[in-house]
Amino acid sequence: MANQDKSGRPAAIVTGAGSGIGQATTALLLERGWNVAAVDLQAGALAELEAGHSAERLLVRACDVTDEAQVAAVVGEAAAKFGRLDGAVNSAGMAADKHVFDTSAELFRKILDVNVIGTFLIGREAGRHMAKAGRGAIVNVASVSGLRGSKGRSAYGASKGAVINLTQVMANDLAPHGIRVNAVAPGPVETPMVKALHTSADRDLYNRYIPMRRYAEPREIASVIHFLLDESQSSFVTGEIVAVDGGYRGAGIIVDPA
Numbered sequence: 001m002a003n004q005d006k007s008g009r010p011a012a013i014v015t016g017a018g019s020g021i022g023q024a025t026t027a028l029l030l031e032r033g034w035n036v037a038a039v040d041l042q043a044g045a046l047a048e049l050e051a052g053h054s055a056e057r058l059l060v061r062a063c064d065v066t067d068e069a070q071v072a073a074v075v076g077e078a079a080a081k082f083g084r085l086d087g088a089v090n091s092a093g094m095a096a097d098k099h100v101f102d103t104s105a106e107l108f109r110k111i112l113d114v115n116v117i118g119t120f121l122i123g124r125e126a127g128r129h130m131a132k133a134g135r136g137a138i139v140n141v142a143s144v145s146g147l148r149g150s151k152g153r154s155a156y157g158a159s160k161g162a163v164i165n166l167t168q169v170m171a172n173d174l175a176p177h178g179i180r181v182n183a184v185a186p187g188p189v190e191t192p193m194v195k196a197l198h199t200s201a202d203r204d205l206y207n208r209y210i211p212m213r214r215y216a217e218p219r220e221i222a223s224v225i226h227f228l229l230d231e232s233q234s235s236f237v238t239g240e241i242v243a244v245d246g247g248y249r250g251a252g253i254i255v256d257p258a
C-alpha cells in the first residue's frame with residue numbers, strides 16, 4: 001500500500017471531491033487503503049461519499065479553494081486528524097466554452113481564481129505539511145485544453161496551461177523536500193461538468209478526434225492519479241503531465257483511409 005508505514009494508512013486531501021473526477025478519486029483512494037479529507041465548495045455535495053464511509057477514514061469539509069484562510073485551516077485539520085499528509089489532489093475546477101468575444105474579464109478572472117489560485121493554495125499548504133515529513137505527492141488535474149488550443153477556451157485553456165506550468169515549477173521547488181508534483185491532463189470525461197457543457201454535436205466532434213472514440217469514465221482518471229500519488233509506483237516521476245485522453249494528444253490523421 002502506498003506510503004504506508006507502521007504509523008498508519010497514507011492520507012490525502014482531495015478537492016472537488018463532491019463530483020466527477022474528485023469524487024471518483026476519493027472513492028478509489030479509500031478503496032485502496034488511504035484515509036481521505038474530501039473537500040468541496042458545498043458540503044452537501046459530499047453527503048453521498050460521507051454516507052458510505054466511516055468518519056475514521058474520511059473527513060468531509062466545505063471549503064472554497066480560492067480562500068487562503070479556509071485552505072490553510074482544512075489542510076491543517078486533515079494533517080492533524082490523520083497524523084500525516086502524503087497526498088494532495090487538486091480536482092476542484094470550473095469551465096466555460098465561450099468565444100473569445102463573449103468572454104468577460106470577470107469570467108476569465110473567476111476561472112483563473114478557482115483553477116489556478118485554488119490549485120496553488122492547496123499545493124502550497126499541503127506542501128508545507130509534507131515538507132515536515134520530507135515526503136509527499138501532489139497531483140493537479142489539468143486538461144488537454146491546457147496543452148492545445150481548443151476553440152472557445154480562452155479562459156479555461158489559459159487556466160489549465162497555467163496549471164501545467166505551476167506543476168512544473170512546484171516540482172522543481174519541492175523536489176529538495178522529497179515532494180513530487182505531477183498533473184493529469186484528461187480529455188473529455190463523463191462527469192456532471194461535461195454533461196452540462198457538451199452538446200451532442202460536441203460529443204460527435206470529440207469522438208471523431210479521439211482515437212479510442214469515447215469519453216473517459218471518472219475512475220479511469222482516478223487510477224492514474226492514484227499511480228502518481230503512490231510512492232511505490234511512481235517514486236521517480238515528477239514535473240510530468242500525463243495525458244489521459246484516449247490518444248487525443250498524440251493523434252495525427254485518424255480518419256480511416258478510403
Ligand code: NAD
Pocket residue numbers: 015016017018019020021022039040041042045063064065066090091092093094095114118141142143144185186187188189190191192193194
Ligand atoms: P465537476 O464539475 O463534476 O466537479 C468539480 C467540483 O469542483 C464540483 O463538485 C465543484 O463544487 C467543485 N468546486 C468548484 N469550485 C470550487 C471551489 N472554489 N472550491 C472548492 N470546490 C470547488 O467537474 P469534473 O469534470 O469532475 O472536473 C474536475 C477537474 O477536472 C476540473 O479541474 C476540470 O477542469 C478537470 N477536467 C475535466 C474534464 C472533463 O471532461 N470532465 C476534462 C479535463 C479536465
